[in-house]
Amino acid sequence: MGLTGTHSRRQTAAVSPTPKIERKPLIRALTGVLPAERVSAANVDRLAYARDQWARNLLAVRNNRPLVAPPDVVVWPESTSEVLEVVKIAADFRVPLVPWGAGSGVCGGAMALHGGIMLDLKRMNALVDFSATDQLATFQAGILGQHLEDQLNLRGTTLGHFPSSIHCSTLGGWLATRSAGQSSSRYGKIEDMVHSIEVVTGEGRVMTCSRDEEPELLQLIVGSEGTLGVITQATLRLHPLPATRTFRAYRFADTQAGCEAMRQLMQRGLRPATLRLYDALDTMMVGLSDESEENEKPQGLRGLAQRLGRRARVMRGGLRDWALRNTLSHAKWVSKAGERLLPHVGSGCLLIVGFEGDISTVKTEANEAHRLIQALTGVDLGAGPGLRWFEERHAVAFKQSPLYASGSFVDTLEVATTWSKLQQLHQAIREALSQDAVVLAHFSHAYPEGCSIYFTFAAAEAQHPRAEKLYDKLWRRGLEAAVRQGGTISHHHGIGVNKARFMHDEHGPGLDVYRQIKGLFDPKGILNPGKMGL
C-alpha cells in the first residue's frame, strides 16, 4: 500500500523503482549483527512505523488506510558500531534505510516510501560527555528532547531548545530537520547550538565534523534529513539555567505595528527568549488576558468577540464538531467576514515578550523592551497572557485529533523572510490559503534580519480522496506564494515528502550541487530515498 493522489505521484516519479526486497536473507544478515529481539519484521511493528505525523497521513488513517508506507524490517541499534553494521548491510543488499527518531516529523521525512530498513535510534539515548567548564555536552542522537533537557537541568544547564514537540522528538530528528525551539530568538536554532556531530555515511564510514574542523561538512549534514548519513551523536553548546524569567504582553492594532516592535527590539540587541505576535484571529483564539487575572474588560462588540473566543476554546464534543465543520466548510466567507469585522470587533494583535537569564540582565532588557514597545503604541496587558502561554506551550500538538474526527483537517506551514518582505509574504500566503481554509498566523522566531511566520490552516472535507486533493491544493498554493514573495519554504519543519517538489524553486541549480553531495555520501542511494526532491 502506498501513497495515493497527485501529490504523491509527483514525489515518487523521480525515484527509481526499488526491486522487491527479499526479507529473509536481509533479516538473517541483520540478526547477524544485532540480537534477534532488536530486529523485527512483525506486522505490528511495521504498522507502528508506517507513517510519521505528516497531516496527510492522518487523512489516510481517518480513511482506514493506516499502513501508509510500512518498512520491511525495523531495527533498534544501541551503538554507533551497530548503526555502521546496519548501514553496511543496507548497502550490500541495496535496500532503503530510513533513520527514525520519535516519528513526530510533520513533512513525511521519516516514511519508508520504498520499504526497506527502519533504523530506530531510540535506544541510543545516553549522555556521553558533559563539561560544565566548557558548557558542552555530548548525547547519543536517539535521546528524547525532554529527557535531554532534564539531564542538563540536573547539571545546572539548559540547551535552550524547546520545540512544541519536545516530548516526542529526538536530538537526531532536531539536527536532521534544522529544528527550532520556542526560544530561538535568544538561543538560536539547533544548527546554532550544535558544536560537532558524529555521522555514519551511506558509504559505511563513521565521520565526525565540528565547527572548528570541518564547518562546511557540519552544515551540509545538519538538515539533510537522513539523506546523507545517520547522525549518531552530537556535542551541543549549553547555557546556564536561567536565574529568572519574566513575561509581559502587549496589544497592537495590527500585525504591521507589532512586527515593527519586534524588529526594533531585535535590532537593538535585546535577546528575548519569547517573542510572539498573533494576528487578529489567532489573538481571538489565544485570548488576550489570563482568565483569572484580566487586565482589561472591553465592552460592546469587542468584549463580546473576546467572550465568544473564550467559549470556543472550551467547547466540547458534538457541539464543537458541528461548529467546526460548519465554520470550516464556509472558509472563504468566514475569512472574508473576519477580514472586514476583526479590525472593528477583534482584540487587536497580541505580542508576548519574555526574557530569561541573569537577574540584572533580564531586568534591564525587560525595561528597555517595555520602553521601546510603549513608544510604538503597544498597550501593556501585563504578565498574564505570557504566563498562560508558557504553561500551555507544549499542548498545541495534541489538539489535532478531535478536529480530524469532526471531518476536518488542520496543518501548519512555516516560512521565513527578511523584515522588509514580511508583510507581503504574510498577506500573499493568507490570500492563497483563505479561499478554502480558515487561516491563523503568528510571527515567532525573530532575528535581527527577519522573522518566521507560522500559519495554521484548517479546512473541512471528510471524503477520500477529495480531502487529500484539497490538502495538496492548499499546500501548493501556500508554497507557490512563498516562493513568489522571495520567502523560504521552510523555517524549521524541514522538507520531507511534503515540500520536495518545491526544492528546485528554493535552491535553483544549487539542488544539483546537493545531488552531487548525495552521490558522494551515499553512492548507492540507500539513505532515505524519495525525500528532499533528490
Place this chain on the structure above:
Amino acid sequence: MPKRTLLKDWVSRVVGAVNTSFADTDRSSYGELHPDVVAWPGSVEEISSVLQTAHDANAEVAVAGSGSRTRERWPKRNNGKRADDQRPRIVLDTSRLTNILEVDETSQLVECQTGLELRHLEEALRRHGLTLGPFPDSIFTSTLGGVLGDPPPLAYSSLRGPLHGSCLGVTTVTPLGNVIATRVAPRRAVGPDISRLYIGSGATLGVLVSAVIRVYSLPETNMARAFLFPSAASALECAREMLAHDMRPARLRVMANEHSAGEVVMKQFPAQAALTLVFEGCAELVELDARRAEEIAAEHSGSELPQQLADHWAERYPDPNPEHLCHAWAPVRHSTAVAAGKAAADVLGNTVHGISYDQFSPHGCHMWLSVPEEVDKERLAEACTSAGLSPRGRRHTHARQHPLTQRLRQQLDPTRMMLSPEWD
C-alpha cells in the same frame, strides 16, 4: 587545447578588450601565477562565460581579490614542465566587482559584490547609520570575497560571531559556469546549507560574485575596560565566567605573559596577564555589563588598569599578528586553554614572544602563539602538537582537508580548473 592567443581572444570577447590584458606588467603582478590572460569581469554573466571558456580550453583559473594575503602563495607556473605542456592560465581579478547592490535598512542587510574592499563597504554603511561590526582594522584592507573565501581568524566578535557567519546568502559561479544564488532568509530548514560550502572554499569550488551580509546599527555607546591578573589561569577563568554570566563583549582578549616574553603588547607587565574588553550597543546594557565586568574581575583577583590604557587598547586593538613574528593559532576549550599555552611554552622556551587568547565564546577561545620568523618550523610544529593545536589552525587557513571535501571538489571541478593559494 586551443592556442593561447585564441583563448585570449575568447576572453577578450566576453569581458571586453579594455577589461582584458596580456601585458607583462599586468601578468607579473600576481606573484607566482604568471597568467596568460588577466580578465576583469564586471558581472556574474561575464564570469560564467569566462569559466565556460576556460573549461572548454582546459585552462586554469585563479580568482584574485586585493591579494593582501595570497599574493605570494599561488602555485608556481612552470612546476618543472615545458611551457608547451602547461595549461593556459587565466586570472579573474575581482577589482571591478565593487558595487553595493542593495542596502536594506529595514532588515539590516547589504548585498554587494565581492571585489569591494571592506573599508569602502564600511564607509558606505556608516552613511546609513550601519556597520559591519566590531572587527580589527586589519580586516578592512581585505575584499569581501577574500574574507568569505578564506575567513581570516581575527574577523570575529564575541557579540556577533565570525564575520563570515553574517553572510546570509551568496551568488556563486561553479567551475562549469552555472550560477547558484542561494535564497536569503534569516534561517532555513531546506536541506544542507549550500552557501556554507562556498564560504571558506578559497574559490576552489566556484567564484563568489556577490553576497548578502547582516549588518548592525552603529552602537549607541561603547565602553572599554582592562584588568591585570596575577596569572593566565585567573584571567582566563574570569573571561569564561563573564561569558557564562550572559555578558557579550564586542571584543575580549587575554594576553598572557606568564609563559612568554610578552613582547607583543605587554612588556610593561612581566609574568602577568591582562584582560581587555570592549562593550558596545544600547547604553543601559553597556553600563550594566561594564559594572558586572568589574565585579567579576575583582572576584578573580583582577585589578583594573587605567582607563587610558583600556581606551588605547580599544582604539588600537592589539594585533597579535605583527609582521616580524610568525604565528600559530587554533581553537581551544576553556578547560584546556591554560595547559595548551604552557605545553607550547615548554617546547619553545623563551622564544615565545606572546601568547594571547581571542575569539571567545562561552565554550572556548582561540589561542595564538607568536614566535620570531626564524624559529625552527619543526619545533613550532612540535609545540603545536604538544599544545593540541589542530592542523587547520596551524595552517592558518580554512583550506579544505577532509577527504570528502576533496572528493566534492573533484566532482564539482573535474578538470581541477580552479587554482587555490598554497599554504604552509
